[in-house]
Amino acid sequence: xxxxxxxxxxxxxxxxxxxxxxxxxxxxxxxxxxxxxxxxxxxxxxxxxxxxxxxxxxxxxxxxxxxxxxxxxxxxxxxxxxxxxxxxxxxxxxxxxxxxxxxxxxxxxxxxxxxxxxxxxxxxxxxxxxxxxxxxxxxxxxxxxxxxxxxxxxxxxxxxxxxxxxxxxxxxxxxxxxxxxxxxxxxxxxxxxxxxxxxxxxxxxxxxxxxxxxxxxxxxxxxxxxx
Amino acid sequence: xxxxxxxxxxxxxxxxxxxxxxxxxxxxxxxxxxxxxxxxxxxxxxxxxxxxxxxxxxxxxxxxxxxxxxxxxxxxxxxxxxxxxxxxxxxxxxxxxxxxxxxxxxxxxxxxxxxxxxxxxxxxxxxxxxxxxxxxxxxxxxxxxxxxxxxxxxxxxxxxxxxxxxxxxxxxxxxxxxxxxxxxxxxxxxxxxxxxxxxxxxxxxxxxxxxxxxxxxxxxxxxxxxxxxxxxxxxxxxxxxxxxxxxxxxxxxxxxxxxxxxxxxxxxxxxxxxxxxxxxxxxxxxxxxxxxxxxxxxxxxxxxxxxxxxxxxxxxxxxxxxxxxxxxxxxxxxxxxxxxxxxxxxxxxxxxxxxxxxxxxxxxxxxxxxx
Numbered sequence: 196x197x198x199x200x201x202x203x204x205x206x207x208x209x210x211x212x213x214x215x216x217x218x219x220x221x222x223x224x225x226x227x228x229x230x231x232x233x234x235x236x237x238x239x240x241x242x243x244x245x246x247x248x249x250x251x252x253x254x255x256x257x258x259x260x261x262x263x264x265x266x267x268x269x270x271x272x273x274x275x276x277x278x279x280x281x282x283x284x285x286x287x288x289x290x291x292x293x294x295x296x297x298x299x300x301x302x303x304x305x306x307x308x309x310x311x312x313x314x315x316x317x318x319x320x321x322x323x324x325x326x327x328x329x330x331x332x333x334x335x336x337x338x339x340x341x342x343x344x345x346x347x348x349x350x351x352x353x354x355x356x357x358x359x360x361x362x363x364x365x366x367x368x369x370x371x372x373x374x375x376x377x378x379x380x381x382x383x384x385x386x387x388x389x390x391x392x393x394x395x396x397x398x399x400x401x402x403x404x405x406x407x408x409x410x411x412x413x414x415x416x417x418x419x420x421x422x
Numbered sequence: 423x424x425x426x427x428x429x430x431x432x433x434x435x436x437x438x439x440x441x442x443x444x445x446x447x448x449x450x451x452x453x454x455x456x457x458x459x460x461x462x463x464x465x466x467x468x469x470x471x472x473x474x475x476x477x478x479x480x481x482x483x484x485x486x487x488x489x490x491x492x493x494x495x496x497x498x499x500x501x502x503x504x505x506x507x508x509x510x511x512x513x514x515x516x517x518x519x520x521x522x523x524x525x526x527x528x529x530x531x532x533x534x535x536x537x538x539x540x541x542x543x544x545x546x547x548x549x550x551x552x553x554x555x556x557x558x559x560x561x562x563x564x565x566x567x568x569x570x571x572x573x574x575x576x577x578x579x580x581x582x583x584x585x586x587x588x589x590x591x592x593x594x595x596x597x598x599x600x601x602x603x604x605x606x607x608x609x610x611x612x613x614x615x616x617x618x619x620x621x622x623x624x625x626x627x628x629x630x631x632x633x634x635x636x637x638x639x640x641x642x643x644x645x646x647x648x649x650x651x652x653x654x655x656x657x658x659x660x661x662x663x664x665x666x667x668x669x670x671x672x673x674x675x676x677x678x679x680x681x682x683x684x685x686x687x688x689x690x691x692x693x694x695x696x697x698x699x700x701x702x703x704x705x706x707x708x709x710x711x712x713x714x715x716x717x718x719x720x721x722x723x724x725x726x727x728x729x730x731x732x733x734x735x736x737x738x739x740x741x742x743x744x745x746x747x748x749x750x751x752x753x754x755x756x757x758x759x760x761x762x763x764x765x766x767x768x769x770x771x772x773x774x775x776x777x778x779x780x781x782x783x784x785x786x787x788x789x790x791x792x793x
Contacts, residue, residue: 311514314475317501318508319528320577329527333518 196389199366200374204351207282207370211289212347215297218290219342223301224327242295249292253359256288260360285361285368292356293346300345304338305331337409344405348398425449427581427613431471431481431491441467441478441637447630449486452613456628456645458621460660464637465617466511469583472615473508474501485581504581507574507612511586513566515558521545521569522554525576544572547606564595571603575610582607582614588623600626601696601782621649621663625701625781633657646701650748655735664706664740664750668783671698678722678775686746689722690778699783706740708777709751711761712770722775725749729767732758743771 226238244252260278261267270278278284308331316326332339354372361368363377371394378387427447434440441464447455457465470476472483474490477498483491490499501508516524522541529537545551548568558566567587574582587603588596604626607614616627624631624645631645640660641653649666652658672687673680679692683702690702712719714726727745734740739758741751749771753761763769 309514311510311512312516314501315508315510315514315516315573316527317475318473318504318506319573320502320505321528321530322502325530330516330518 196386196393197369197371197374200369200371201390201393203282203366203369204371207286207289208347208350210286211293211350212297212343214286214290215293215346216339216343219294219297219301219346220332220339222294223298223305223342224331226298226302227305241298244292245295249353249355250359252292253288253356256291256356257360260284260287279360280362280364280368282361282367285357285370288356288360289350289353292353293349296349297342297346300338300342301335304335304341307338308334340408341405344401348401351394351398351401425486426484427472427486428482428484429468429472431468431478431483433467433471433476433478433481439464439637443468443632443634443637443639445632445639445642447613447615449613452611453629454607454614454616454627456624456631457615457617457634458619458624458631458648458661459634460619463634465634466585468634469508469585469615469617472581473506473583474499474504475508505577505579506581506583507577507579509570509574509582509584509587511589513558513570513590515566515569515573517558520555520557521550521561521572524558524569525572527573528577540576544576547575547609548572563591564599567591567599571606575606575612579612582610582612584614584616586617586619589618589620597693603627604782621661621703622779622781625649625663625666625703633660635660649703658735658740662705663703663779664752665702665704665709665748667702667747669700669702669780671700671780679780681778681780684747686725688725688773688778689775690780691776693780696782701781701783703779703781704749704773704777706750706752708773709749710772711741711743711751711753711757711763712772713761714768714770719772720774721772723771723773723778725771725773727769727771729763729765729769732763732765741769743769745771 222241226234226241257279258264259266260270262271262277267277278287312330312334313326316330321329352372353370354376357368357370357373363369363373371390375387375390378390426449429446430444432440432442447453457468459465467476471478478491478493480493481491482489489497490504491497516527519527522545525541525544526537529540532540541554545554548571550565550568550572553561553565558569561569567590571587588599591599600623607627616623618624628645630642631648632642633640633648635656641648641657646666648657649661649663652661658664667683669681669683669688671679671681674692677692679690681688681690681700681702688702710721725745727743727749729741730744730748731742732739733742735752737755738752739755741753741758741763743749743751751771761769
């Protein structure tokens, strides 16, 4: 098994999931609580990666961060080298690609929070930010954990976007799924099978954990609120 | 300029009712204002606007010298900075916090010791000692109501807003907690606005009362005044009680209470009276009119009087009888003709003891504080 690829994949997935918590929570908060009419525009943009072929998404990201785009030039002037085919470029693409897997569970959990509770907090003099951390996050914890783990698991298995934006550079951008593809191309089915099984077991274990945690949280709530 | 709360707001809901109200309340000495009206009349929206949870498109809300809302100048003070206590109809207790956690929720500015002490003090005030570690879901409705109240008063708000504080409770609990709430409001001495559609609550808790219907103020004044002298048939229909008189309990035995109203003795069923001073309330539809000198009836109260006034209300007629105090009765037009009643004619008003409602009166002689 290619442990370098496995290590790289886990590093990528962990960073992606962590950054998505930081980036996704404010987006989800806005989506859930904003009264704006054009909210659906943002909602559908966030959901795009769910339906777009990864190659299409990857292509646009590649163009957007490439040396000919303003964003790409800005990054190059800042760091000294272009973003595509680096780990950072891959991370950026992963974040966009897994955005709905984090934002949608977050927003769904926020939608479930009784607005009266939030108003009650405000009338008690607690500002919006503190209300978010003291009340909304604890009440949405199951959704936050789900979003974190789903975006982690989703990043573990990404292929098309990685290939487009990251390429296939050993130790930099070669992830597990690319490694499996390479093994199959080289007719090394035994190697591919081992890695594939490893990814399957890990993904299943991760999902098992999520559902177990979610169940326990819900049961706990049910126990507390008999209504 | 006197210290008062001024509310003058307009808020419309497209396709639904438009709220357009003006009312004032004195802040010094602190009093209790009742927003009274049927459900859907807009009273909760008015209360939410005062709290800053709802933004009227036009209007002014002033608390003393402070401006909370002034649409013309674009002033909008967020709820956090109004320093008020708001109690939601369904309590809105935080399910993930204990009773103590709920009560302490907004008190971060204080030191740990101060906070701890205040939480204990407030829980004691509301007889919630021993419940501090329970979660709201483990409490009964009455206990949840107390926790919600404790949380609303814990920060010593300058204004207390209670939205239908007792409506989610069953009747026996409601009667009991109404008495407790009355004593608590008096003890706290915080200006309060209470939203209710229950005339007993209005009478028991309120110093002044504003009758709201379809988003407008129909009448305001002392509750007793409004009940006895509704401005028009619309108000009369909404308030639901026609005769309200101060009375004093003279005697009580075998579940029956003798109460004196303006020199006349009435019998009523014993209820939740906490002192001798009560309001005696009689619905006009519970008063039966008979010719003077009729046979014995099972009803305990037979009052001889003179017809003072006859007011037409469509198919029904409201007859006001002077029997030491002014008693209102509602009868059909044909009954009026059968009895040959006109202004000045003698009549006997018959009222069952069970139809005489007694509500504890707050402006009576020195009230004994409950322990």
